[in-house]
Structure formats: structure tokens, C-alpha cells
Amino acid sequence: MKPLTLLFLLMNFMAQAQQKITWPNHKKAVIVLTYDDAINSQLDIAIPQLDSAHLTATFFLTGIINNQTIPKWRVVSAKGYELANHTLYHPCLSTDYKMNPANASENYTVHTIIREIALMNNFLFAIDNKTTHTYAYPCTETKVRGVSYVDSLRKSGLIKYARIGGDENAIVTDFKNLDPLLVPAWGLPANKTGAELIAFVKKVEHSGGMGIFMFHGVGGDYITTPAAAHKELLEYLQKNKNEIWVATFQQAMDYVSQANK
Numbered sequence: 001m002k003p004l005t006l007l008f009l010l011m012n013f014m015a016q017a018q019q020k021i022t023w024p025n026h027k028k029a030v031i032v033l034t035y036d037d038a039i040n041s042q043l044d045i046a047i048p049q050l051d052s053a054h055l056t057a058t059f060f061l062t063g064i065i066n067n068q069t070i071p072k073w074r075v076v077s078a079k080g081y082e083l084a085n086h087t088l089y090h091p092c093l094s095t096d097y098k099m100n101p102a103n104a105s106e107n108y109t110v111h112t113i114i115r116e117i118a119l120m121n122n123f124l125f126a127i128d129n130k131t132t133h134t135y136a137y138p139c140t141e142t143k144v145r146g147v148s149y150v151d152s153l154r155k156s157g158l159i160k161y162a163r164i165g166g167d168e169n170a171i172v173t174d175f176k177n178l179d180p181l182l183v184p185a186w187g188l189p190a191n192k193t194g195a196e197l198i199a200f201v202k203k204v205e206h207s208g209g210m211g212i213f214m215f216h217g218v219g220g221d222y223i224t225t226p227a228a229a230h231k232e233l234l235e236y237l238q239k240n241k242n243e244i245w246v247a248t249f250q251q252a253m254d255y256v257s258q259a260n261k
Contacts, residue, residue: 020208021175021259027245029204030252031237032212033057034163034185036086036136038065041220043072045227047081049218053234057081058249060136060163063088063120070127077128082248084134085120085159087113092139108144110152118158132160134249136214140165140187154181161253163212168200173209175256183253185212190223194232197225201236205244210252 023030033050035042038061050057061083065073077083091113094104101107117135124133135153142150142164153159159181166184186200197213204211219227237246247255 020173021256023245024255025245028243029208030210030245030247030255031201031204032185032210032247032249032252033215034060034084034136034212034249035215035218036060037090037216038062038069038073038086039217039221040069041217041224042215043069043076045220046215046218046230047076049227049231049234050081051079053238055234055237055246056248056251058084058134060084060086061120061124062086062090062138063123064090065123065127074127077130082134082250083124083128083130084136084249085117085124086136087138088116088120088123090138091116091144092141096139105138105141105144106146110144110147110149113144113149114152114156114158117153118156121158132250134253135159135162135181137162137164142182150181161249163214163249165214168203171204171207171209171211173207175209175260178256180253180257183212183249185214187214188216188223188225190217190225192225192229194229194236197229197233198236201233201244210256212249 035046035057042059059081073083089103091103091105091108092099093106121133125131142148161183162181163183163185165187168186170184170186172178172184200211215225216223218225218230237244
């Protein structure tokens with residue numbers, strides 16, 4: 001085979017691998033709004049704002065939910081929002097966060113983290129009656145005691161898709177090579193403005209890909225996005241709904257998986 005022919009075939013293969021997905025109803029891109037840790041400001045501020053904008057989202061819950069909040073999360077699920085798995089105890093490295101040593105990820109094994117994810121799935125089933133759930137790695141850590149548990153999670157069959165962290169450049173465009181258990185998202189720092197949130201959406205639109213927001217507090221709690229900034233983002237998404245598909249994490253990933261077949 002001539003070198004030029006080989007080069008042409010290689011370039012064509014690379015172009016095919018990077019080929020953009022055609023989104024539903026001729027949308028330009030997909031945005032996924034995700035919220036971690038089942039904190040009160042999400043129930044009190046984020047969800048009412050989402051309701052007003054008629055947008056959907058994914059909430060990654062932990063075992064912090066209780067008899068006061070579980071009925072509220074049950075209502076959230078009934079509205080069509082996705083409830084997802086963020087483990088029972090949110091294990092993280094104690095060198096990065098102050099916590100009960102029992103919940104430090106360096107004290108976990110692969111077996112204990114997989115068992116905890118399985119238990120949280122059962123907890124979620126008792127709330128939303130769904131047998132399939134997605135997952136977000138606590139503190140975006142994919143290891144316990146220095147050992148990756150991604151492949152063990154994959155083999156377990158407990159989780160369909162999993163979200164990791166990333167910065168404002170975490171925009172998915174290479175869907176052929178996307179690992180469904182390592183889907184990147186923009187882990188928002190505190191106090192981002194509405195203009196900064198919208199700028200990320202515009203980058204996603206320009207790319208024709210998928211952008212995932214990782215929120216924590218909204219108008220309160222911690223790693224807080226101001227309520228006004230959050231509302232400004234939702235208003236932009238609602239105004240541009242003909243061009244942007246706002247989906248839950250599972251909806252978006254189900255579509256991507258089907259498109260890749």
C-alpha cells in the first residue's frame with residue numbers, strides 16, 4: 001500500500017472516530033445538569049428553579065437522606081428528575097477532607113466500595129422504584145487505598161454509567177472512545193457567575209458535543225453557586241431549548257450508547 005493511500009485511510013478513520021453525534025430533534029448539543037450530595041439548597045432553591053424553567057436534571061444522592069428528606073426526594077423523582085448513586089458515606093481521602101476515619105477512602109477496599117454502591121442502589125430503589133441507576137465518584141476519586149475500582153464496578157453490573165470530574169474544558173466530543181464509566185464533567189468551583197456558566201454552554205454548543213455541570217450548593221450550603229447565577233443559566237437554557245437538549249445523565253448516555261452501536 002502506498003504511503004499516501006495509507007495516510008488518507010488513517011485520516012479518514014480519525015475523522016470517523018471524531019464524527020459528531022446527531023442529537024434529537026436537530027438540537028446542536030446536549031447539556032446535563034447534575035447536583036451532588038443531596039443537600040438542602042438543592043431541594044429548597046435548585047429544584048424550584050428547575051421546575052419554573054421546565055428543565056430536568058440528575059441528583060446524585062448519598063446516605064445523608066433521612067425521614068425528613070426522603071419524602072421530598074420521592075416527589076422529585078415523580079416529577080421526572082433522575083436520582084442517582086453517590087454512595088452511602090461519600091468516602092474521600094482524609095488528606096484532602098476532614099471526616100470520620102471510617103469514611104476515609106484510604107481505609108476502604110475495592111470490595112467495600114462496591115458493596116456500598118450496591119447498598120445505595122437498594123436505598124434508591126426504595127425511593128424511586130427504579131432498578132437502573134447511574135453513579136458519580138465521591139470527590140471524583142476512582143481509587144480506594146490507591147487501587148482503581150473502575151473495572152470492578154464495570155464487572156459488577158451495578159452501574160450503567162458513571163461521572164468523574166474535570167474543568168471547564170471537560171466537553172465530550174469523541175463519543176466513539178468515551179468510557180461510559182468515566183464520563184467527564186465540569187466540577188464547578190464556588191461563586192461562578194451566570195455569564196461564566198452560560199459561556200460553558202456556548203462552548204458546548206459550538207463543539208456540537210455534550211457538556212455536564214457538576215453542582216453542589218445552590219444559593220447555600222457549600223461549593224455554592226449563587227441562586228441568581230443558577231437561575232440565569234436555566235433561563236438561557238430554556239430560551240434556547242430549540243437548539244440545546246437538556247437531559248438527565250442517563251437519558252444523554254443512553255442516547256450516546258445507542259448512537260455508538
